[in-house]
Amino acid sequence: MATGADQAVGFGLVxxxxxxxxxxxxxxxxxxxxxxxxVIHSYFLPREYSVILPGIAALILLLFVGTFIGxxxxxxxxxxxxx
Amino acid sequence: MTKLLEWLLGVSLIGISWGLVTFDLLDLQLPPQYxxxxxxxxxxxxxxxxxxxxxxxxxxxxTFNDCEDxxxxxxxxxxxxxxxxxxxxxxx
Numbered sequence: 001m002a003t004g005a006d007q008a009v010g011f012g013l014v015x016x017x018x019x020x021x022x023x024x025x026x027x028x029x030x031x032x033x034x035x036x037x038x039v040i041h042s043y044f045l046p047r048e049y050s051v052i053l054p055g056i057a058a059l060i061l062l063l064f065v066g067t068f069i070g071x072x073x074x075x076x077x078x079x080x081x082x083x
Numbered sequence: 084m085t086k087l088l089e090w091l092l093g094v095s096l097i098g099i100s101w102g103l104v105t106f107d108l109l110d111l112q113l114p115p116q117y118x119x120x121x122x123x124x125x126x127x128x129x130x131x132x133x134x135x136x137x138x139x140x141x142x143x144x145x146t147f148n149d150c151e152d153x154x155x156x157x158x159x160x161x162x163x164x165x166x167x168x169x170x171x172x173x174x175x
Binding site for chain 2 (some may be wrong): 001002003006007008009011012013014015017018020021024025028029032033044047048051054
């Protein structure tokens with residue numbers, strides 16, 4: 001078994017993804033079948049955001065990956081020729 | 084039938100059925116809750132796939148088999164090799 005920080009980070013990721021899955025599943029699949037005057041609706045944003053927020057997250061991820069590649073490529077450029 | 088064709092066929096079948104439900108192209112008169120549930124489906128499936136990937140990576144990081152003895156032995160061998168090469172004149 002891995003130890004210490006590895007275990008903490010690993011199980012942290014598992015817990016985070018379980019939370020995210022549960023919240024998002026309730027938001028997208030369960031809420032349409034719940035009466036619109038039930039109190040649970042106050043814990044969730046309007047439905048449009050269930051598509052907009054992942055879209056923005058995907059954009060940010062792409063920006064991050066692109067910037068990372070750009071920075072690394074810039075750092076590794078050699079004068080005149082790239083061997 | 085190549086794998087690519089199989090995947091494209093499967094994806095387009097799912098895509099067409101999603102389009103039919105979301106844009107009401109067949110006049111199926113589904114109850115409004117089902118239509119409310121259907122239109123975020125592509126994004127939902129992507130998010131679920133992302134969660135599954137994250138959980139798998141996290142779980143395998145947490146349960147990876149560390150070999151402490153092998154690690155220590157490897158470090159000792161690296162040190163020994165470095166000293167040996169320095170003696171023979173290699174600049175580190």
